[in-house]
Amino acid sequence: MRRKKNDLHYNVMVLPGIAFLALFSIVPMFYAIMAFQNFKPGRGISGSEWIGLENFTYLFQLPDSRQIFFNTIFLAVLKIIANLIVPLLFALLLNEVRVRFLRKWIQTIVYLPHFLSWVLLATIFFDVFSLDGIVNKLFGVFGIDPVLFYASNKWFPAIIVGTDVWKEFGFNAIVYLAALTGINPVLYEAADIDGASRFRQLWHVTLPGVRTTVVLLGTLALGNVMNANFDQIFNMYNPLVYQSADIIDTYVYRVGLNDLQYSLATAVGLFKSVISFILVVVSYVLASRFANYRIF
Amino acid sequence: MKAKLLLTALTLSVALTACGDNGGNGNQSSDSNAGTSNEQTSGGNASGNTKSGDDLAYEKTAEPVTLSIGFKIPDDKLKSGDTNENNIASRYFEGLTNIKVVHSWEAKGDDAFKQKVNLAIASNDLPDAMVVDRNQLRKLIDNDMIEDLSDSYEKYGSKLIKDIYDTTDGMALADATSDGKLYGLPNVGIEADAPSLLWIRQDWLDKLKLPAPKTMDDLEKIAKAFVEQDPDGNGKADTVGLEGDKAVVYGQKPNPNGFDAIFGAFHAFPKNWIKDASGNIVYGSTTPENKEALAKLAEWYKNGLIDKQFALYKETQEPIVANKTGLFFGPWWMPYFPLADSVTNDTKADWKAYAAPLDADGKFVTHMAPVTDRYIVVRKGYDHPEAAVKMLNVFTRYERRQDPNTEEVKKLDDYAAETGVHIRNFYPFDLLLDYSDAVVKRYNDVQKAIKGEIDPATFDPDTKQVYDFTLAEKENPKKNMDAWKPAKAYEVGGAILANQPMEKVYSVFYGMTRTMETKWATLEKLEIETFLKIIVGDLPVSAFDDFVAQWKKLGGDQITKEVTEAVNGK
Amino acid sequence: MVGRANLSNRVLDTTILIALIVFSLACLVPILHTVAVSFSDKAAADAGRVLLTPINATTASYTKVLDDSQFFHAFYISIKRVVLGGLLNFVLTVMMAYALSKDSKQFGMRNVYMWFLVFTMLFSGGIVPWFMTIKSYGLLDSMWALVLPHAVQVFNVILLMNFFRNLPKELSEAAEIDGAGPWYIMARLFVPLSLPAIATVTLFSIVFHWNSFFDGLILMNTQDHYPLQTYIQTLVAQLSAQAMTGMSPDQLAEAMAVSNRTFNAAKIIISMIPILLIYPFIQRFFVHGITLGSVKE
Numbered sequence A: 001m002r003r004k005k006n007d008l009h010y011n012v013m014v015l016p017g018i019a020f021l022a023l024f025s026i027v028p029m030f031y032a033i034m035a036f037q038n039f040k041p042g043r044g045i046s047g048s049e050w051i052g053l054e055n056f057t058y059l060f061q062l063p064d065s066r067q068i069f070f071n072t073i074f075l076a077v078l079k080i081i082a083n084l085i086v087p088l089l090f091a092l093l094l095n096e097v098r099v100r101f102l103r104k105w106i107q108t109i110v111y112l113p114h115f116l117s118w119v120l121l122a123t124i125f126f127d128v129f130s131l132d133g134i135v136n137k138l139f140g141v142f143g144i145d146p147v148l149f150y151a152s153n154k155w156f157p158a159i160i161v162g163t164d165v166w167k168e169f170g171f172n173a174i175v176y177l178a179a180l181t182g183i184n185p186v187l188y189e190a191a192d193i194d195g196a197s198r199f200r201q202l203w204h205v206t207l208p209g210v211r212t213t214v215v216l217l218g219t220l221a222l223g224n225v226m227n228a229n230f231d232q233i234f235n236m237y238n239p240l241v242y243q244s245a246d247i248i249d250t251y252v253y254r255v256g257l258n259d260l261q262y263s264l265a266t267a268v269g270l271f272k273s274v275i276s277f278i279l280v281v282v283s284y285v286l287a288s289r290f291a292n293y294r295i296f
Numbered sequence B: 001m002k003a004k005l006l007l008t009a010l011t012l013s014v015a016l017t018a019c020g021d022n023g024g025n026g027n028q029s030s031d032s033n034a035g036t037s038n039e040q041t042s043g044g045n046a047s048g049n050t051k052s053g054d055d056l057a058y059e060k061t062a063e064p065v066t067l068s069i070g071f072k073i074p075d076d077k078l079k080s081g082d083t084n085e086n087n088i089a090s091r092y093f094e095g096l097t098n099i100k101v102v103h104s105w106e107a108k109g110d111d112a113f114k115q116k117v118n119l120a121i122a123s124n125d126l127p128d129a130m131v132v133d134r135n136q137l138r139k140l141i142d143n144d145m146i147e148d149l150s151d152s153y154e155k156y157g158s159k160l161i162k163d164i165y166d167t168t169d170g171m172a173l174a175d176a177t178s179d180g181k182l183y184g185l186p187n188v189g190i191e192a193d194a195p196s197l198l199w200i201r202q203d204w205l206d207k208l209k210l211p212a213p214k215t216m217d218d219l220e221k222i223a224k225a226f227v228e229q230d231p232d233g234n235g236k237a238d239t240v241g242l243e244g245d246k247a248v249v250y251g252q253k254p255n256p257n258g259f260d261a262i263f264g265a266f267h268a269f270p271k272n273w274i275k276d277a278s279g280n281i282v283y284g285s286t287t288p289e290n291k292e293a294l295a296k297l298a299e300w301y302k303n304g305l306i307d308k309q310f311a312l313y314k315e316t317q318e319p320i321v322a323n324k325t326g327l328f329f330g331p332w333w334m335p336y337f338p339l340a341d342s343v344t345n346d347t348k349a350d351w352k353a354y355a356a357p358l359d360a361d362g363k364f365v366t367h368m369a370p371v372t373d374r375y376i377v378v379r380k381g382y383d384h385p386e387a388a389v390k391m392l393n394v395f396t397r398y399e400r401r402q403d404p405n406t407e408e409v410k411k412l413d414d415y416a417a418e419t420g421v422h423i424r425n426f427y428p429f430d431l432l433l434d435y436s437d438a439v440v441k442r443y444n445d446v447q448k449a450i451k452g453e454i455d456p457a458t459f460d461p462d463t464k465q466v467y468d469f470t471l472a473e474k475e476n477p478k479k480n481m482d483a484w485k486p487a488k489a490y491e492v493g494g495a496i497l498a499n500q501p502m503e504k505v506y507s508v509f510y511g512m513t514r515t516m517e518t519k520w521a522t523l524e525k526l527e528i529e530t531f532l533k534i535i536v537g538d539l540p541v542s543a544f545d546d547f548v549a550q551w552k553k554l555g556g557d558q559i560t561k562e563v564t565e566a567v568n569g570k
Numbered sequence C: 001m002v003g004r005a006n007l008s009n010r011v012l013d014t015t016i017l018i019a020l021i022v023f024s025l026a027c028l029v030p031i032l033h034t035v036a037v038s039f040s041d042k043a044a045a046d047a048g049r050v051l052l053t054p055i056n057a058t059t060a061s062y063t064k065v066l067d068d069s070q071f072f073h074a075f076y077i078s079i080k081r082v083v084l085g086g087l088l089n090f091v092l093t094v095m096m097a098y099a100l101s102k103d104s105k106q107f108g109m110r111n112v113y114m115w116f117l118v119f120t121m122l123f124s125g126g127i128v129p130w131f132m133t134i135k136s137y138g139l140l141d142s143m144w145a146l147v148l149p150h151a152v153q154v155f156n157v158i159l160l161m162n163f164f165r166n167l168p169k170e171l172s173e174a175a176e177i178d179g180a181g182p183w184y185i186m187a188r189l190f191v192p193l194s195l196p197a198i199a200t201v202t203l204f205s206i207v208f209h210w211n212s213f214f215d216g217l218i219l220m221n222t223q224d225h226y227p228l229q230t231y232i233q234t235l236v237a238q239l240s241a242q243a244m245t246g247m248s249p250d251q252l253a254e255a256m257a258v259s260n261r262t263f264n265a266a267k268i269i270i271s272m273i274p275i276l277l278i279y280p281f282i283q284r285f286f287v288h289g290i291t292l293g294s295v296k297e
Helices: A002-036 A054-061 A063-095 A100-115 A118-128 A134-141 A156-181 A185-193 A198-224 A230-236 A239-245 A248-257 A262-290 B002-020 B026-033 B039-048 B051-057 B088-097 B110-122 B134-142 B150-156 B159-166 B171-175 B202-207 B216-228 B260-265 B288-302 B335-345 B385-399 B406-419 B438-450 B461-475 B481-499 B514-536 B543-569 C002-038 C042-046 C060-066 C069-100 C110-122 C127-136 C143-150 C154-166 C169-177 C182-193 C195-211 C214-219 C228-244 C249-257 C260-294
Strands: B065-073 B099-108 B129-133 B197-201 B273-275 B281-283 B327-330 B351-354 B364-367 B374-378 B502-505
Touching: A002 A054, A002 A262, A002 C069, A002 C110, A002 C127, A002 C143, A002 C182, A054 A063, A054 A262, A063 A100, A063 A156, A063 A198, A063 A239, A063 A248, A063 C002, A100 A156, A100 C002, A100 C260, A118 A156, A118 A230, A118 C002, A118 C228, A118 C260, A134 C002, A156 A198, A156 A230, A156 A239, A156 C002, A156 C260, A185 A198, A198 A262, A230 A248, A230 C214, A239 B514, A248 A262, A248 B110, A248 C127, A262 C110, A262 C127, B051 B150, B051 B159, B051 B385, B065 B110, B065 B385, B088 B099, B088 B385, B088 B406, B099 B110, B099 B385, B110 B129, B110 B134, B110 C127, B110 C214, B129 B134, B129 B385, B134 B374, B150 B385, B159 B385, B197 B202, B197 B216, B202 B351, B216 B288, B216 B327, B260 B288, B260 B327, B260 B364, B281 B543, B288 B514, B288 B543, B335 B351, B335 B481, B351 B481, B374 B385, B438 B461, B438 B481, B461 B481, B514 B543, C002 C260, C042 C260, C060 C260, C069 C110, C069 C143, C069 C154, C069 C182, C069 C195, C069 C228, C069 C260, C110 C154, C127 C143, C127 C214, C143 C195, C143 C214, C154 C195, C154 C260, C169 C182, C182 C195, C195 C228, C195 C260, C214 C228, C228 C260
Parallel strands: B065 B099, B065 B129, B364 B502
Antiparallel strands: B129 B374, B197 B327, B197 B351, B273 B281
8 A cells, every 4th residue: 555655656756757758859759750751841740751761771872871880880989998998097096096185186187078068178179189289299399290180080080089088087987996995905905915016916906806897887888889979079070081080970960950851860860779779778688687787 | 061161151241242342233234234145135124114113112011011031140240239130221121111020040150040941941930031042942842831932023023133133144033943933032143253263472473483373384383382482481381382172172153262273274163064075964073074183183282282281271261361371262352351361461462363274275264153042932821922022122222222212321331331330241131132244344444444434423332432442552552451352352353354265164054953852962972072082192083983983873873864854954 | 125115116106196197187288278378369379389378478368258248148048057957957857866766666667767768868869850849849949948858867867866776775664664755755865865976966967058059059049049058169160250251450450469269268268167166076976976876886
């Protein structure tokens, strides 16, 4: 009896939020069925001609599409890997620092970029990587010829990944730092008594202590394989590097809003959603099976 | 992309500014057309039966009418109290017509404006009237979303706008017509805007003792010298050679830094539909001549004769304004922008224009531009389609300096002089009508007046203004940049257009076909990227052949067929 | 022997410290550079001579920003958005997270809702359907278009929910025996105990609202309604060229004196300030909050 009554309360608590989600995430899905139409704005969804999967088959014929899917996955995977390793490295280093105020200051500094928008950062980085920018100045010191970073399909992906890591590594280290503090101090004391060097302690105590966290974060990141970060790339790219940096989201934006191909753009976006959803389900299953972790 | 589109908007508006500042007197221009072409006949007809028409055209509507529009926000700073929606210009036009213009939405910059229009189309929520481009017009016609304006135009169109449309030989209106119905009121551009001239820092050229360029080789030598011989004499190797733009070529109306003239010299006409030697219609970007032009540009880029950074500037004019380059291509109005800024930054800068490089036979070859590229459209179901026509009537009359309400006009002029605000930026529609031969005619008139062959007192106000500015500039060079701009644009740019024989190549088709609608964007992207990559060396020149093959496969062949049908069907 | 170990330890410690300083500097340099540019004069900035210290230090750019009413208007819109959006996020997130932190035995529909959340987080119809939806609600060009679609931040809900789940079960059981209802338990028991996590999700939602630019670009019909980031986004692409056209020589000269590089840098720095003022002070909370919200013991 009691349980049933609470059940009602819980539903009431959830429903306002669910209503908003339904209004702003589910309703658009009805408009998104234009992906299966030759959508004519004048006639609306109900009056437009149904063409089945034609937009999708056309999508796969486009030479662009292979490049765009490749770019998306390539950039996203590189980011996932770098965003696992660099924060870990940083956390391991910080964990060795015992002076409290120093720890705190370093942390405050490295968290900063996480809170800044890509609109601002893109402007800043455009300056930093320009021909007379700081990076090229630094190159000059070492006698390296200046590089046109923003025009180079070789460098630009590295910039995209690098600036993303730059922005997030401090913040991503939080979880690692927590895992590191969670390691039982007795283990270190035992290692000390055995006369193990700090490197051996790192290898035999610290790393095994964060292994599950790394695996878990890696698994959870699987859901992001189709997400290469629209905000970042939209603000940073230019036509010269479409080849290496045009991703699904930016493509959808251009095709839909600049080229008036509403149906095609929607089809691309929908396709991406489906893949993402599958990946998240897979990562959910993997995480609960191997790490015994329930994301939600 | 954004930057490019923006720049297009910007320079277009500058171009129009350039022409508008000197807009011709309608009667005089159409008089001068008399005898030069048979279009005069139709012009004459129009003027014959529009007397009562003009009464209608400028008549206040009996009841107040509300007209909602999409508005492109200019950069001008109005006096406080005035807004984009309610200002001295809007009040004046409302007073004349009894039509109240309200803004459904506003957007700043061409890119943002285009997005707003596209979203309005997608959601089928158009303002009562707005300005659209060719692509959007086609989409709107296809979707039956806009009014047939044939009757409104016929009944309410003023003599002036009909005259101007007539000078295009019916091309302007035909462009906005589908199945015999007129769906949009097009702008009319000036022919002079199409050729891309070679602009050179003459002071650098003289300093390095180089002759004026004629051939491709001359150009190459100058570029090399500008890179290597420190033309600005500051002891640093900070100058670049030929400037470029990431769009590579503009194809129709060029902005600064297109390579159009290089392609023209090789008889390649990218982005234009042309007839090949055997009379077949082909897409100009796919002809083998392009390959030669690309090979030349790639070689120059590799050798450092083209600015290595050319594709990276947010605004293509940056290196020109900063006086890093003394060599670029651009249309006649360059002195208005960006050259005025270059000279402001370095008063030694002395810019000259040349019709170069010439082709193998010593001719200057250029593509031309469509007479029109945007259109006022009226949403289907709007009760007063004539309101859009009437608005066009009054602001065109004002723009062309034929507004008889001298007192009010003076108020506007004073306001503009006092604040630096361009009244034309506050017309409800960003769409101007100009006589297509305006520039050359004005140049010739001014020159004759200087030689004393014509009395400048007979000039229309805008030609008079150019004349006065030209004299002022001769007296006090580079003192007043507002005088320098028109003086140089006509004296340097206009002179070439008037005196240099040019082989003009017209595109046979400007519209969209059915297949283009879905595939053109992709093909264009492929084209731009291929061209750009070949020039900067990311792809070998031979990649051009792959591009052509792929272009054909991805719908190009089908589109060519459709274009051929459309052209031959006419 | 002990001495040698100490020595090598000290060398190691120093190396680690240097590495950490490099990490920290890497984070600061681009921002310090922007600060330096914002305080430099136009010529030096345009010539790319400014590195980390201002050259010919001047506050001209900041004085110019102060005159830019549009900038401050956008700033105000952003503040308004953050307040409204943050409040709405807070209320909905706490309620949803609390209910969903119950397992499906206590809350039958829980898993259904949960998958619904995940579905909405991942599935989107893309820009055009999204625009049409918001238009159909008549929200275009209003503050609500920026706030309501983001009323629920699924990620924050999951984070707070995991935090709630880690609180000892006995707490709520004891309260229930005392006759407390779920609303009371949520508001009086869970919320006070979860301040770090709540501060964290609130910070996230503030940062989200402050940093969003794209919805402003698409959904607002007039520039007067642009939030700050949208304003800056359109500005950076446009200012340099547009400012130069149609200006009189005087205006032009004046404009040239404050280059866009320095002017934009000043705007960027000013728009960072609110964030800089907030996050260091709740750092302790969000470190704690993220830790407990995402990793389970």
